Amino acid sequence: MKRITTVLLLGTAAVALAQGTTFLTIGSGSTTGVYFPVATGIAKMINDAGAGVRANARSTGGSVFNVNALASGELDAAIAQNDIVYYAYKGTGIQAFQGKANTKLRTMAVLYPxxxxxxxxxxxxxxxxxxxxxxxxxxxxxxxxxxxxxxxxxxxxxxxxxxxxxxxxxxxxxxxxxxxxxxxxxxxxxxxxxxxxxxxxxxxxxxxxxxxxxxxxxxxxxxxxxxxxxxxxxxxxxxxxxxxxxxxxQAVMVTTTNVPEDAVYRAMKASFGNEAELRGLNPSLASFSYDKAVKGLPAPLHPGAVKFFREKGLNVK
The missing domain is CATH 3.40.190.10 (Periplasmic binding protein-like II)
Structure with a gap:
């Protein structure tokens, strides 16, 4: 199983869940940007929670790469610009996505401007x-x-x-x-x-x-x-x-319908469950709130995210 934590193939999260632990690879961006430390911090919070989910953050080329890697199953979750996610979900906007709508994309949360x-x-x-x-x-x-x-x-x-x-x-x-x-x-x-x-x-x-x-x-x-x-x-x-x-x-955290509801819910409870702790990960997250996290969604919320935000008192679907 250790080899799988480095590069996850399509369906790995579901297989791991059946075995009791879900492994999630989170795509970020350059190590000198904000995506990488935010993704690294979120992965650490998930791992520290011991909630049956393990995560690792991976440096990547950025938003377009990340949504393409979500489509191929190379990544299980990622941070990306909301416009790029929308274009990928709709299969429009830029040439990389033209006519290739990825309707499996799902939003976990809007993070920061x-x-x-x-x-x-x-x-x-x-x-x-x-x-x-x-x-x-x-x-x-x-x-x-x-x-x-x-x-x-x-x-x-x-x-x-x-x-x-x-x-x-x-x-x-x-x-x-x-x-x-x-x-x-x-x-x-x-x-x-x-x-x-x-x-x-x-x-x-x-x-x-x-x-x-x-x-x-x-x-x-x-x-x-x-x-x-x-x-x-x-x-x-x-x-x-x-x-x-x-x-x-807006920077958003996204995943796909290939990741089970329970895995996303547990990952979010571990990393988004404490607003103050999440805001402390990086100055960019200083204004994060649950209310803002569900506004301007570029793709529908993942069912696991819906469950999480409803527990926080938000009327989402």
Whole structure:
């Protein structure tokens, strides 16, 4: 059984449940983002509870990879952007999901806002999204939610990836190095405020946060209603002295109908059962609440999540 905890194949959770213990692999994202520490913290809470569920968090390429891995059974649960989950559930929105609706996707909980950070080197002469034209820009890992967000935001400014000097599809860790070495002028990253990757860049390079606002932000939100306006607070990062307007989506924890109701219920009771403890896992979760956890769902709640939230007094189905 130890081998199975590393990579789980379709149906493994159900088999393990019959044997008394369920093993769940939770997909996250880059180790320098927020998904990974949140997933790691949730897995630890599940394991510490001793409730017949064992979990491990796995670093991945991000949202698009995660929902595809849920479809193949490589993952049992994952954290992903709510827009990406919706597109996968409906089989629309982006090419990776076109005509391939995964109706087995189920939501466990909405976790926290994921804020678009557009970070530019101060010496790159970038003051607005429009100024990214002709620049070397990190747009996120291939298949990540950040890549999709970058595409949509550039579109709001009548730009595409072809308008950039270079569209650099790399991980956040590689993006840090490119920014530090002056091989990139700017970086897109959709992540919770306070992410270590952004902090690391700001500690070593003079940077500015590029705003997403005005008519462009309004147009983006109208076309893609998953987005909401979000102000990145002043002093969130070194050198950022004023509040910067941007937009955000939501990070959600998702699973599939292949994972039994009892397994999801026990995992959620172990990890979401104590709101205060969950909020303490990461600053991004500071505003988590049960009420918010069931709003803006990109796919139906898993029956195990329904059972959990009903016990907490919420009217869900």
């Amino acid at each position: 994921e804020v678009l950070h557009v970070i530019a080197r101060k010496d790159a002469g970038i003051n607005s999204i429009a100024d990214l034209k002709g620049k070397r820009v990190v747009i996120g890992d291939l298949g990540s939610g950040t890549e999709q967000t970058a595409r949509q935001v550039l579109e709001a400014y009548n730009l595409g990836f072809d308008d950039l000097g270079q569209a650099l599809r790399v991980s956040p860790a590689q993006g840090i190095s490119l920014m530090q070495d002056k091989r990139a002028d700017a970086l897109f990253y959709t992540v919770g405020v306070g992410a270590s990757a952004i902090s690391q860049i700001a500690q070593t390079v003079d940077v500015k946060v590029v705003p997403v606002s005005g008519n462009q932000a309004a147009g983006l939100i109208k076309k893609y209603p998953f987005y909401v306006r979000y102000n990145i607070p002043a002093k969130s990062y070194r050198g950022v002295g004023a509040t910067v307007p941007s937009v955000a989506v």
